[in-house]
Amino acid sequence: MSKYKVNLKINNIPISVDEGTTILEAARKLNFNIPTLCHHDDLCVAGNCRVCVVEQKGARLLTASCATPVSEGMEILTNSMKVRQARKHIVELLLAEHNADCTKCFKNGSCELQDISNEYRIGTHVFLDLVKEKDKIQDISSPSIVKDDSKCIRCQRCVRTCSQLQAVSALAVTRKGNHMRVSTFLDKPMNDVVCTNCGQCINRCPTAALTERSYIDQVFDVIYDPSKFVVVQTAPATRVAIGEEFGLEPGTRVTGKMVAALRRLGFDKVLDTDFTADLTIIEEGNELLSRLKQALVDGKEVALPMMTSCSPGWIKFQEHLYPEFLGNLSTCKSPQQMFGPLAKTYYAEKVNKNPADMIVVSIMPCTAKKFEAERPEMRGSGYKDVDFVLTTREMGMMIRQAGIDFNKLQPEGYDRILGESTGAAVIFGATGGVMEAALRSAYEIVTGREVPFGNLNIKPVRGMEGVKEAAIKIKDVKPEWKFLEGVELKVAIAHGLANAKVLMDRVKEGKADFHFIEVMACPSGCIGGGGQPIPTNMEIRKKRASGIYDEDEQMVIRKSHENPEVIELYDKFLHEPLGHRSHDLLHTHYYPRKRH
Amino acid sequence: MENKIKKVDLIFEKVDQLAILDKSFKRSSDEIILDVIDSGLRGRGGAGFPTGLKWKFARNEESDQKYVICNADEGEPGTFKDREILTQVPEKVLAGMALCGKAIGATEGYIYLRAEYNFLLPMLHEKMREFNQQMKDRNFEFTVFVRSGSGAYVCGEETALMESMEGHRGEPRNKPPFPTQRGYLGKPTSINNVETLVFALMIANYGPQTFKELGTFDSRGSKVFSIAGDTPKAGIYELELGMSLEDFVNEFGDGDTKAVQVGGASGFCVARKHFKETLIGFEGIPTGGSMMLFNSSRSMYNILHDYLEFFEEESCGQCTPCRVGCQQLLKGIEAVKRGNKSPAYLETLQKLSDTMRIASKCGLGQSVGNPFNSIINNFREEIIY
Numbered sequence: 001m002s003k004y005k006v007n008l009k010i011n012n013i014p015i016s017v018d019e020g021t022t023i024l025e026a027a028r029k030l031n032f033n034i035p036t037l038c039h040h041d042d043l044c045v046a047g048n049c050r051v052c053v054v055e056q057k058g059a060r061l062l063t064a065s066c067a068t069p070v071s072e073g074m075e076i077l078t079n080s081m082k083v084r085q086a087r088k089h090i091v092e093l094l095l096a097e098h099n100a101d102c103t104k105c106f107k108n109g110s111c112e113l114q115d116i117s118n119e120y121r122i123g124t125h126v127f128l129d130l131v132k133e134k135d136k137i138q139d140i141s142s143p144s145i146v147k148d149d150s151k152c153i154r155c156q157r158c159v160r161t162c163s164q165l166q167a168v169s170a171l172a173v174t175r176k177g178n179h180m181r182v183s184t185f186l187d188k189p190m191n192d193v194v195c196t197n198c199g200q201c202i203n204r205c206p207t208a209a210l211t212e213r214s215y216i217d218q219v220f221d222v223i224y225d226p227s228k229f230v231v232v233q234t235a236p237a238t239r240v241a242i243g244e245e246f247g248l249e250p251g252t253r254v255t256g257k258m259v260a261a262l263r264r265l266g267f268d269k270v271l272d273t274d275f276t277a278d279l280t281i282i283e284e285g286n287e288l289l290s291r292l293k294q295a296l297v298d299g300k301e302v303a304l305p306m307m308t309s310c311s312p313g314w315i316k317f318q319e320h321l322y323p324e325f326l327g328n329l330s331t332c333k334s335p336q337q338m339f340g341p342l343a344k345t346y347y348a349e350k351v352n353k354n355p356a357d358m359i360v361v362s363i364m365p366c367t368a369k370k371f372e373a374e375r376p377e378m379r380g381s382g383y384k385d386v387d388f389v390l391t392t393r394e395m396g397m398m399i400r401q402a403g404i405d406f407n408k409l410q411p412e413g414y415d416r417i418l419g420e421s422t423g424a425a426v427i428f429g430a431t432g433g434v435m436e437a438a439l440r441s442a443y444e445i446v447t448g449r450e451v452p453f454g455n456l457n458i459k460p461v462r463g464m465e466g467v468k469e470a471a472i473k474i475k476d477v478k479p480e481w482k483f484l485e486g487v488e489l490k491v492a493i494a495h496g497l498a499n500a501k502v503l504m505d506r507v508k509e510g511k512a513d514f515h516f517i518e519v520m521a522c523p524s525g526c527i528g529g530g531g532q533p534i535p536t537n538m539e540i541r542k543k544r545a546s547g548i549y550d551e552d553e554q555m556v557i558r559k560s561h562e563n564p565e566v567i568e569l570y571d572k573f574l575h576e577p578l579g580h581r582s583h584d585l586l587h588t589h590y591y592p593r594k595r596h
Numbered sequence: 597m598e599n600k601i602k603k604v605d606l607i608f609e610k611v612d613q614l615a616i617l618d619k620s621f622k623r624s625s626d627e628i629i630l631d632v633i634d635s636g637l638r639g640r641g642g643a644g645f646p647t648g649l650k651w652k653f654a655r656n657e658e659s660d661q662k663y664v665i666c667n668a669d670e671g672e673p674g675t676f677k678d679r680e681i682l683t684q685v686p687e688k689v690l691a692g693m694a695l696c697g698k699a700i701g702a703t704e705g706y707i708y709l710r711a712e713y714n715f716l717l718p719m720l721h722e723k724m725r726e727f728n729q730q731m732k733d734r735n736f737e738f739t740v741f742v743r744s745g746s747g748a749y750v751c752g753e754e755t756a757l758m759e760s761m762e763g764h765r766g767e768p769r770n771k772p773p774f775p776t777q778r779g780y781l782g783k784p785t786s787i788n789n790v791e792t793l794v795f796a797l798m799i800a801n802y803g804p805q806t807f808k809e810l811g812t813f814d815s816r817g818s819k820v821f822s823i824a825g826d827t828p829k830a831g832i833y834e835l836e837l838g839m840s841l842e843d844f845v846n847e848f849g850d851g852d853t854k855a856v857q858v859g860g861a862s863g864f865c866v867a868r869k870h871f872k873e874t875l876i877g878f879e880g881i882p883t884g885g886s887m888m889l890f891n892s893s894r895s896m897y898n899i900l901h902d903y904l905e906f907f908e909e910e911s912c913g914q915c916t917p918c919r920v921g922c923q924q925l926l927k928g929i930e931a932v933k934r935g936n937k938s939p940a941y942l943e944t945l946q947k948l949s950d951t952m953r954i955a956s957k958c959g960l961g962q963s964v965g966n967p968f969n970s971i972i973n974n975f976r977e978e979i980i981y
Contacts, residue, residue, distance in 0.1 A: 047770040050916050050955050061962070062954045067770040082954065086917075089951040093920035126944065127924045128931060154913065173765055173913070176748060178923050180913025 008074040023065035023076055024052060032078050035087070035116050037094075038155035039066040040204050041537040042523070044164060049155045050090050051116065055080045062086055091116050096127040098207070099136060099150035105208050110534065112206035113153060135181075141189030143213055143374045144197035144367040152182055152209035158201035165523055167498040168317065170195035182209070185596040193596055194320045196497065198313035198521045199367030199391075199530015212367045212531060215388045216398055222359045222387075223266040230359040231347075232267040233339050233418075234258065236274055237365040237429030237526035238392045240547030244533040244540075245396030246406040251543030253551050256411020261399045262363075263412060269351075272414045273362065274421030276338040277428045277437070279569070280310065281560035283586055284332045284434075285442045286577035288516055289481075297483045303327040305492075305507065305514040308434050310334045312372035313521025313530070315590060317497050322504050323592030328517075331587040335428065336362050336369055337378050339418070340385025341585040346573045347418055355381060361388045363395045365429070365529030368521065380585040391531025420565035423456075423551070423558030430545040431495035431525035432461035432468060435518040439472065439491070441561045446474060446481040456558055462549070464524060464542065466499035467492060469514075491516045496523040600843040602836040604810065604818035606798045607791065608684050613691035614730060616801045620695055621736060625655055628699045632796055635804035636816030641667060641752070641789035642859065642884030643959065647796060650786055653776035654700040657784035662702035664693050665761075665780060665787040668709045669745050669752040672860035673906060674886035677820040678790040680832045682709075682716055685794065690727040690740055692793030695800055697738045700786050705740040708757050711747035749910035753958045754779075754787045756912065767914045768958035791820055791885070812838035815877030825857075825889040826850050841866055841874040844887070852891035855974065860886035861903045862963035865896075867974035896975035900929060903967050911960060918961025921952040925968055929979055939980045942972055 003018040010027050017026045022045075027034050038049040047067030054065045057075040062083065065076075077083060094113060102108050135149035156173060159182055163169040170193050174183045184193040202210045222228045243252040262270045287306065294300040309315060309330040318325060332338070339362070344355040362369065366389075372378065373386040390398070399406055413419070424440055427433035436458045443451040451458060451472070460470040471490045492514045494503040500519045506512040522528045527544035528536055552558060560566065574581050620628055633648030654662060666689060670678040682689060693705040709716065724740050731738045743761050745751050751760045755769035758780045779785025788796070795817060799807050807817045815837040824830050827848045845853050857865050858874075858881045866874050866881065874880055890899065904926035913919040928945045931937040949965035956962045972979055 045770060047957060048914050048916070050957065053955050060954065064770065064957070069772065085947070086951045086955045089948055090916050090955065093916050093924065093948075096924065097920050127920075127948070128927045130920065130923055130927070154916075154919065156914075173767075176750070176766075176913050177907075177909045177911045177919070178913075180911075180919060 107208035141191035197368035251547035260412040274425035276335040277425035278560035313368040341380035344381035367530040423555035640791035654786040664705040671749040692797040826891040842871040857888040859883035865970040915957040
C-alpha cells in the first residue's frame with residue numbers, strides 16, 4: 001500500500017513523513033527526543049501520562065505526541081516554554097503520587113520516572129505528598145511478582161500488556177478520581193487471580209510498581225553457608241541477554257563470561273538447563289510418538305494435539321482458561337523442573353553429596369519459573385527440587401553487587417556432568433525452538449535420516465509471526481515406525497498468550513488438526529521472557545533470537561538425542577524414556593483453576 | 597427597571613414533530629445540514645461545537661453503519677435542563693434524533709441516559725416504542741434505543757460515553773480520530789446534547805432565519821438555563837443568548853448576589869464587579885445551562901472546596917494532570933486555609949491549573965481551572981482567611 005507523505009515542521013525544521021506517523025515518531029526521525037512514560041513500542045497508544053505533550057502552533061491545547069498523528073502543515077514545538085512548564089508540572093504531579101523512596105527501590109537506577117526527574121532536575125517536592133499509607137503495603141502473595149501500588153504512576157502499560165499481549169486481563173483499572181488504581185478482580189491478592197506470572201507487566205512497568213519477587217539475599221546466604229553445596233543452572237535464553245545488564249548490545253553471546261561470573265559468585269558448580277532441555281526432547285518426543293501410535297495403531301482415544309509444557313506461564317494460563325485441554329499438555333516437566341530432581345538424585349550420587357545439603361538455584365529468563373518451582377508436585381527427588389529461581393536481571397544485580405567486572409571476564413565452560421548440551425537445547429530460548437529441536441530428533445529417530453532442511457535449520461518454525469504452522473511429510477520410515485509411513489506431521493507454534501488464545505480457540509472449535517503444538521507464554525519466547533533485561537521491544541527480541549540461532553550453529557552437536565551425557569543418563573540411570581524412573585522424576589500433572 | 601431578558605419558547609412548545617419530520621424527510625441530507633449550519637446553532641452541552649458542521653463531517657464519512665447518540669448524561673452540578681426537556685417533550689428529542697439520522701445517514705440512535713435519571717426509563721421506553729413504530733409506518737429506517745449510564749460524570753464526555761456504551765470503563769479516547777470519524781463501535785457517530793437535537797428540529801420547522809434572529813453573532817438562538825442557588829426564581833427558563841450578567845442578576849438575583857457561577861462547576865465564577873461587562877454566550881462566558889447565584893451569606897472557600905471535591909472524585913483518573921492535579925488543588929487550598937502553606941502557594945496552584953487546562957486529555961481536566969482561577973482571582977481573601 002503506498003502511503004501519502006505529510007509535510008510538517010518540528011522545531012522549525014521541515015520534515016516529510018508517511019501519513020499515520022505520530023508526532024513522537026516524526027520528532028525522533030529529526031533526533032529530537034520527547035520523554036514518554038505510558039508509551040511502549042509493544043503496546044497500543046494510550047496518551048495517559050501526558051509527559052510527551054508538545055505545542056502545536058495556533059492550538060490552545062498541548063498535544064500528546066505519542067497519540068497524535070501528524071497532519072499537513074503542522075508546526076510543532078517540542079520544547080517551548082509552555083511545554084517545559086507543563087512537562088515539569090506533570091513529572092512533579094507523578095512524583096507527588098509516587099513513593100519516591102528511591103534508595104531502597106529495586107528499580108533504583110533503571111526507573112523511567114527517575115530518569116525524567118533527573119533530566120528536569122526535579123528535586124524537592126513542589127506539591128503535597130499524596131502517597132497513601134495503605135498503598136505502601138506490597139502485595140507479596142505471589143512467588144513471582146511483587147505489586148507495590150505506592151510506586152504506580154497509573155500509566156496502564158501493565159494493564160495493556162496483560163490484556164493485549166497476553167489476553168489474561170488479571171490487571172485492570174478500578175475506581176476513579178483519587179481512588180483510581182490498577183488492581184485485580186475484587187482487589188484479590190495476585191496469587192489468587194488469573195495472573196499467569198508471566199512477568200510481561202514487569203518488563204513494561206516504567207517504575208517498580210511491578211517487580212519480580214527477588215531471592216538474591218537468600219541465594220547469597222546459601223552461597224556463604226559452607227554446609228551447603230550450591231549448584232546453579234542457566235536457561236538457554238539467559239546467555240544472549242545477560243550482556244545487556246552490562247551495557248552490551250542485545251543478542252551478544254556471552255555464555256562463557258556468564259559461566260565465569262557465576263563461578264566467581266561462589267556457586268559450587270555451574271550447570272546448564274540446556275542439558276535437561278535435550279532430555280525434554282527425548283521424553284516429550286517419545287510421548288508424542290507414543291500418543292501417535294495409540295491413535296493410529298491401537299485406535300485409542302488419546303489427547304491430540306499434544307502441547308508443550310516448558311512454559312509455566314502457559315501452563316497456568318491453560319489451567320485457568322482451557323482446563324478441558326489439560327490432557328493435551330505433555331506430562332513432561334519443564335527443563336528447569338527436570339533438572340532439579342536429577343540434580344538431587346543422579347547428580348548427587350555422582351558427586352557424592354547428600355541431597356539434603358544440596359541447593360539448586362536456577363537462572364531463568366522467566367518469572368513464572370519462581371511459581372513453578374513452588375508447585376507442591378515439584379518434589380520428585382523427595383526434596384524441593386529447585387530451591388531458588390532468579391531472573392536474568394537478578395543475576396545481573398548479583399554480579400554487580402559482587403563487584404565482578406563482567407565484560408573483562410575470560411569465557412569458561414560449564415561443569416560436568418549436567419553441563420553438556422546441544423544446539424537443539426539452545427534454541428529452546430526462541431519461539432519455535434522446542435518444536436525445531438523436537439523435529440530434528442523425532443524425524444531422525446523415525447526415519448534414520450536428518451530432517452530435510454538445509455543445515456538442520458527448520459526455517460518455517462522460526463520468526464516472530466504470532467502463530468506459525470508447518471507440516472512435514474514422513475517417508476521411508478524405519479520398520480518399527482511403519483505406522484507413521486506417509487503421515488504428514490502437522491505442527492503449530494504460538495508465542496505470547498494472546499496468540500496462544502487464538503490458536504486454542506481454533507483447536508476448541510475443531511478447526512485445527514495439528515499433532516503437536518508449542519506455546520511460549522512470552523512474546524518471542526523465552527528471549528522475551530518476563531525475567532529478561534528491561535527494556536524490551538521487537539527489535540531487541542529479534543537480536544536476542546539471532547544470538548540464539550548463532551549459538552546453535554556453532555555447536556558441535558546440534559541434535560538432542562546425540563547429547564552424550566543424555567545417552568549416558570539413560571544408560572546408567574533412567575534406562576528408557578517414559579520409563580518408571582522418568583515417570584517418578586520427570587513427569588507431572590495439572591489442575592483446573594478458577595477464572596478470576 | 598426595564599426588563600432586558602427575553603424569554604423564548606422553542607424548546608417546550610408543543611409542535612407536531614411528525615409533520616416536521618415528514619417535511620424534512622422529503623428534503624435531502626445536504627439541505628437539512630445546510631439549514632443547521634446557516635442557523636448558527638452550536639452544541640448546547642457546553643463545548644459549543646457548530647452542530648451543522650458536526651453533522652456534515654459525519655455525513656461525509658463513508659461507512660456501512662453510522663450512529664446518532666443523544667447525550668443525556670447530564671452531570672454538571674447545577675444543571676437539570678435536559679431532565680426537564682426529556683420529561684416535557686421527549687417526542688421532540690426523538691424526532692431530533694431521527695432528523696440527525698436522516699442528515700448523516702444513520703439508522704440507529706441511542707439515548708445515553710444519566711443513571712440518576714433512570715426514573716424516566718419507563719416513560720422513555722413507552723415513547724420510544726411509539727416513535728419507532730411511527731418511523732416504521734413511514735418506511736423510514738431509524739430505531740431509537742436507550743442506554744443507562746452508571747453514574748460517572750466523565751461519561752458525559754463524548755468519547756468516554758462511547759467507551760461506556762461499549763461496555764468498557766468510562767475513559768476518554770485520544771482525538772483524533774473524532775467521533776464523526778470513528779465513534780461508537782468504531783463507526784461514524786454524531787453525538788449531540790438533548791437540547792441541541794430539539795433546537796435542530798425547531799430549525800427544521802421554522803427555518804434557520806427565525807433562530808438566527810435571536811442571540812448574537814457568535815451565540816445564535818436561545819438556550820435553556822437551569823437557575824439555582826440564592827434566587828427566588830429557581831427553575832428552568834429558555835432565554836435569548838447574549839444577555840449581560842447584570843441583566844440576568846436583575847431578573848433572577850435576590851438583591852444580595854455577590855457572584856454567579858456561570859456554566860456549573862466547570863464554568864466561571866463572576867464577581868459582582870464584573871456583572872456589567874460579562875456577556876452570557878460564546879463571545880463572553882459560555883454555559884451548558886447552569887447558572888448558580890450566590891449571595892453574601894455564602895463562603896466562596898466552601899463553594900470552591902465543594903467543586904474541587906467533586907472533580908477529585910469524578911476525574912476518571914486516566915491522565916496525570918487531571919487525576920493528580922485535582923487532588924493537589926483540593927489539598928492545596930486546604931493547606932493554605934490551615935496555614936500549612938503560605939498564601940503564595942495559591943499562585944503555584946493557579947499555574948498548575950493552567951497546566952491542567954492545556955495538558956489534560958479531556959474537557960473535565962481542562963475545565964477545572966475555570967472555577968479555580970476565577971474564584972481565587974475574585975475572592976482570594978476568602979480562600980486564605
